[in-house]
Amino acid sequence: MTDSTKKYEFKAEIKKLLDILVHSLYTSREIFLRELISNASDALDKLRFESNRGTEMFDKDLALEIKIEFDEKKKFLTITDTGIGMTHDELITNIGTIAKSGTEEFVRLIAETKADASNIIGKFGVGFYSVFMVAHEVIIKTKSFRNDEKAVEWKSDGLGEYEIIELDEKLPRGTKVEIYLKDDAVEFAEKWRLESIIKKHSNFISYPIFLEKDKINTVSALWREPKSSITKEQYDEFYKFLSYDSEAPMDVIHKSVDAPIQFNVLLFIPKKSNDFFWQDRENYGLDLYVRRVLIQHKNKELLPEYLSFVKGVVDSEDLPLNISRETLQENVVFTKIASSVSSTIFNYLADKAKSDPASYNDFWKEHGKIFKLGYSDFSNHDKYLELIRFNSSFCKDKDELTSLADYASRMKEGQKEIYFITGTNREAIKSDPHMEIFKNKGLEVLYLIDPIDEFVVQSIHKYKDYDFKSAESVDSKKMSDIKNVDEKKNEIEELSKDDEKQFFSLLSKMESILSDRVEDVVKSDRLVDSASCIVSKDEGLSAAMQKILRMTNKEMGQQKKIFEVNPNHKLVRNLIKVFKADSNDDFIVNVTEQLFESALLQEGSLDDPHTLIQRLNKSLEQSSDWYVEVKKIN
């Protein structure tokens, strides 16, 4: 160590990452090479970008390339690029201080899925540090493209500290990474092994990669080639390169547009949704090229967030090469390309939905959760409406889906609204009392099971001429024009005039029992099998929506409810008898409380179930007495 050598410690987060990389990952180690080559390629992109802007630079005429050298006997490997290089300070910040955005997520995932870290490591760009999976020592020698900066050397064993020293010797522009391999990693200094790793992970890097003297990669802009000349294998390979996915994509969208603006797009829809990337907001976007030159990785203005599952590349002749990333959004050509990219995706999905509904449903199951969030994008509103899917009472099981168009085609005569009901799962919804009137009339109801569904429906508001209507708040009188399917259910003996009067007095009694917890207690004509249910006022929010809002919004109070009672239910008929004998009988209080709290429980808004359970147990105890008596077993 010389006088000018300085020691530094890695930041805590990086230490954690290093610890995992060095001690617990033994498979997929080859991806370290992909990471270093991709860093080299980024450094070359940055240099080309500066050069296009006319920035003064060191070693101006050096070819832009990546070179890999190796020595199997010495267990030694180097990766050299002629990119932008790093200064002393950049070395400290870039390598050692800032962990890239996905690091924390990666560390968390590895900790959670201990057993099989190798499965996820391939999907993450874990960056430079992955080199310590194979190295016991790494030396970086780098010279910045800035003329007056000295060359610097960085050295570490990846255990906790690194050293930096400024060099007096002259180095060419760029970065050389020297890797001293661990004894069990000598394979990474073998020619055939290196060649196959480069071909597998880095074949589409847009700078030549030399393995000693031989150029290994293809270096072609696949998106610029005519569709007919590209094989499925080439598309798959390019997709895997781009996305780090190990599976082939679900769909490939390749299009070339000439007028009014020239651009090529090559887009992919992954087979599987990357749910764990969902929190990692940095990880989406399309790569933007201008005349085959990469301007920006993962540009986020080319795609709305709800299409963030789409991966790919956009390349245009009509943007200036020296365009700055900051001013892209103000560029009219760019914004036109962006909106055209979205419509390309919408058109593709619309075709898919029409020509192959089964495969569209597969798409929906993987990516629907994100796609749905497009409800607030009005530029593609009509197309969006045709593409969303729901489960419904018409579907045979929980996996079947329906479009709004199909729902509309099955609407009954006299039906003016599209009905929906919210719930946590299909079975729960099916036994919801609010469904009874719809079953009785044979009307289809959309099942909104994902919490976001109700936001979608509330904000799209209408499909064609039909408003969406919650089953919890539908006005049953408005449905009286629609015939019942099963007339037998309505053959229950009618109440006598007097009993009907008593029934309405009973309702007033119930209202006084529930007092400020309900706005009204009314006769129900929507129920068939249940004694009672809670109904929201017409403009009210559904119970599920209120619950979500209460969780996010402090101020949201309980909405007043309307309690509906079914005069044809056995329990209610008996209650009328009790009421006639003694209108102040405690039994009426107990039953009213019990029915009301059960209804609250069913819609998920009962805060404390204790009294309900005590009351229930008490009444079981009483009925057991009667049972013993009736059975004459005492």
Ligand code: ADP
């Ligand atoms: P990432 O590349 O994803 O940002 P890394 O940990 O691989 O994460 O690298 C950290 C940073 O170090 C890079 O962003 C870049 O600024 C710098 N860097 C790494 N390799 C090189 C290189 N070969 N040339 C210039 N800079 C580099």
